Amino acid sequence: MRMAIIGAGAIGGWLTALLGQHLAEQVQLSVLARGDTLQAIKQHGLQLTQAGQVHRVRVRASESPAELGEQDLVILAVKAQSLPDVAPAVAELIGQHGKVLVAMNGVPWWFFHGAGAVLAAPLQTVDPSGRISQLIPAERVIGSVIHASCRTTAPAQIEHVMGQSLILGLPDGQITPQLQQLAALLEQAGLKISLSEQIQRDIWYKLWGNMTMNPISALTAASCDQILDDVLVRDFSARVMEEARLIGAAIDCQIEQSTEDRFAVTAKLGAFKTSMLQDAEAGRSLELDALVGSVREIGQRLGIATPWTDALYGLTRLMASNRGLLA
Numbered sequence: 001m002r003m004a005i006i007g008a009g010a011i012g013g014w015l016t017a018l019l020g021q022h023l024a025e026q027v028q029l030s031v032l033a034r035g036d037t038l039q040a041i042k043q044h045g046l047q048l049t050q051a052g053q054v055h056r057v058r059v060r061a062s063e064s065p066a067e068l069g070e071q072d073l074v075i076l077a078v079k080a081q082s083l084p085d086v087a088p089a090v091a092e093l094i095g096q097h098g099k100v101l102v103a104m105n106g107v108p109w110w111f112f113h114g115a116g117a118v119l120a121a122p123l124q125t126v127d128p129s130g131r132i133s134q135l136i137p138a139e140r141v142i143g144s145v146i147h148a149s150c151r152t153t154a155p156a157q158i159e160h161v162m163g164q165s166l167i168l169g170l171p172d173g174q175i176t177p178q179l180q181q182l183a184a185l186l187e188q189a190g191l192k193i194s195l196s197e198q199i200q201r202d203i204w205y206k207l208w209g210n211m212t213m214n215p216i217s218a219l220t221a222a223s224c225d226q227i228l229d230d231v232l233v234r235d236f237s238a239r240v241m242e243e244a245r246l247i248g249a250a251i252d253c254q255i256e257q258s259t260e261d262r263f264a265v266t267a268k269l270g271a272f273k274t275s276m277l278q279d280a281e282a283g284r285s286l287e288l289d290a291l292v293g294s295v296r297e298i299g300q301r302l303g304i305a306t307p308w309t310d311a312l313y314g315l316t317r318l319m320a321s322n323r324g325l326l327a
């Protein structure tokens, strides 16, 4: 099987290292990377530190999709704001038959595939020109939710922080034999895979947590425990989440949990720095539209007011604009 990973950052680098270590017999693995990361992979391979062990994996890498050739599966692990740039490369790599496993946070471009007229048009905050949907049709997508945390300590050097789980699901909810085979293959690489008949609901549930923690941490430089320990900030987060719960109920992504129970899940992360805070500290652009702007936009389409989410979005966007962190 031919597999290419696009984006050898925290999550893409982690997955590349796992697949390279465990599936060398079954998978012909490549990475589409650029700049310092590409040079580092070519010179030294990719380094993963996981559970106190350091693994170095050699993998074919290029910045040219043509050089890598058509793939059976592409794993897409870039930040959402990079998607307009990489979408043509995805299309080239999947050719006529390949699939794309989308290993990203936030509302994806294919989220409302098959939905009624109000929601079917591409979201401005996710796919402004509609080009991503054209280049990567929903029929070619395998959706996912990543329950893991990783970070890059230097180009092509990845540290696994916690979690090994991925939920996989097709946009139309079918559990096909191909999906089951992929799940079995990824389990051989040490991942814990579950399959979902409604991956959109799993995506919305994850978003329910990181649409507050990520921007609030980027605004305040606070870790998750500090956010939850501050009564006023915790209350603000809950109000944003209640708006997302109402929207979720309107799009068949119901959330049954209380905000307090969700906070208890996040509290287990302890003094955790979200990926958005890590990006803000490193001067990289923020994944704000896919995580927060998209929720507001869906609310607007449905006529659901989102004053608390608007405030969070406005404040974070202004901070990001002043610090040069907007894509």
Ligand SMILES: NC(=O)C1=CN([C@@H]2O[C@H](COP(=O)(O)OP(=O)(O)OC[C@H]3O[C@@H](n4cnc5c(N)ncnc54)[C@H](OP(=O)(O)O)[C@@H]3O)[C@@H](O)[C@H]2O)C=CC1
Binding pocket: 006, 007, 008, 009, 010, 011, 012, 032, 033, 034, 035, 036, 037, 077, 078, 079, 080, 082, 085, 086, 103, 104, 105, 106, 146, 147, 148, 149, 150, 151, 152, 275, 287
């Ligand atoms: N980090 C985490 O723990 C978690 C992240 N996620 C989600 O996973 C997704 C990926 O996040 P993460 O791994 O943290 O992101 P990173 O920023 O660490 O990695 C993204 C990678 O994509 C590369 N990239 C961007 N554009 C291109 C391009 N045109 N060509 C080649 N490479 C490109 C970047 O390269 P360059 O450095 O050159 O820009 C970078 O190496 C996000 O949606 C995130 O929210 C989900 C769960 C946890």
Ligand SMILES: CC(C)(CO)C(=O)C(=O)O
Binding pocket: 105, 149, 209, 210, 213, 214, 273, 274, 275, 276
């Ligand atoms: C760990 C978590 C859930 C924090 O919101 C996350 O997904 C991130 O850091 O992007």
